[in-house]
Amino acid sequence: MLKKVKALLIGDAMIPGKSFEGAYEKYLKRFIDQVKVGDWESDWGKLQNRRLEVEKKGPEIEEIDPLIKAEGKDASVLMGLFLPVSSKVFEAMPNLHIVGVSRAGLENVNVEEATKKGILVFNVKGRNAEAVSDYAVGMLLSECRNIARAFHSIKGGKWRKEFSNSSWVPELKGKNVGIVGFGYIGRLVAKKLSGFETNTMVYDPFVDAEVIKKAGAVPVDKETLFRESDFITLHARLSEETKNLVGEKELSLMKPTAYLINTARAGLVEEKALLNALKEKKIAGAGLDVFWTEPIPEGSNFLKLDNVTLSTHIAGTTKEALSRSPELLMEDIEKLLKNEETRFVVNPEVLQDERFKKWLDGVRKC
Incomplete structure (x- = not known):
């Protein structure tokens, strides 16, 4: 099989990277033949503090995840949950074309900068x-x-x-x-x-x-x-x-x-x-x-x-809400790659960006 796409799957204490990997196996293995899996923050208590700071102040306050530094240069897809996706991440991933977060909130993604760079952003509305x-x-x-x-x-x-x-x-x-x-x-x-x-x-x-x-x-x-x-x-x-x-x-x-x-x-x-x-x-x-x-x-x-x-900010935390959200995300990305109608694209104007169109056409032809 010819190499098509490399993806980084970076989970956390709430939804580990392994859960993203399982969803990848189910929906995207046809299109993505190389994945690297990790966790941004695996300590539950630290995750709550870090993600809340990101939600208040935006993703730019965080440093680049080590896996992105090591493996991001030639990766085209980045997926996670609370992973901060900042302008620094885009600089470290010059071949990035898709960012997906398996949550409804977008506080951890610099969507404006992604759009400028022709990077399509997905979230999962209604996952919980x-x-x-x-x-x-x-x-x-x-x-x-x-x-x-x-x-x-x-x-x-x-x-x-x-x-x-x-x-x-x-x-x-x-x-x-x-x-x-x-x-x-x-x-x-x-x-x-x-x-x-x-x-x-x-x-x-x-x-x-x-x-x-x-x-x-x-x-x-x-x-x-x-x-x-x-x-x-x-x-x-x-x-x-x-x-x-x-x-x-x-x-x-x-x-x-x-x-x-x-x-x-x-x-x-x-x-x-x-x-x-x-x-x-x-x-x-x-x-x-x-x-x-x-x-x-x-x-x-x-x-x-x-x-x-x-109560302790647990309204959205159920087994089903957590386990199904990576699958909902990757199923929608699969629809894009199969030229089917999607549900969760955040910045659809990128679909008309020539840089993105060229990359997408190449993936679909593989």
Whole structure:
């Protein structure tokens, strides 16, 4: 067999390189005859800290992975999960044509620079949508029904029956649920909550109103959603436009019996505003799986509150979400190489770049 393409598969503690190699064997072996496999960060604790710093500050803060330094010069494809893909990586890989990350977020990839260099970028939208949507519904129920607090009291030798919301502990039937962000996850949350017979409202200025209506929800503006919802669950992407999307103004619109659930990104919410709203009981409670600093600091005021449910950024972590994401990524790259329609191309303008077209035609002819 003639040599076609060399790929670097660089996993981490969450999805090891060996998992990427297994997906390669299934989908891309026909096109890629040489692979080098490694792990960017194999220590779980260190991975959490490093990836969060990259998400805040971008991939340029990290040095080039050793495997890229050693093997990247003649590689055409680079795939990973949280691996930082910076301009320094592009300089070290002059023959790079495809970058793929098996996650929805792109904070660890310099997409702008990739596009300039004619490098096609793939991500995997919705890879953990089932997991996060399940968890959001679970967090909603846990917070409003005091599930975690009751468990904690039993573990502490008490039989607690009184809670901060005891006079209005709600059922879901007939309640207004507001969903902020109607992508893969938001749509699944709406579908799953429909079984509880809730009334669903959606705020997402980037989604056509007819799409929202077709899903059985009502499109509304942000103020209406915050004013009328009994539960608000956040599923928007974090960007400069959505940073602090929920601040003092939005929280002041909420009912004193309403709950805010965030399994998306901490930066969507203004931290001090939420803390004050909870302390002063301007809202009934909150369920948070994401934090402005992770792990949550020991002295955090959120730990002193009795009307918040906290978890350790695990909403998207299920066996299925992790194991299938490299396969979803490589299946889509395979479609490109087979001249079939793809789902996950981030910068489609590169498909018209002459440098990329020349390389792609050569691979397809092999």
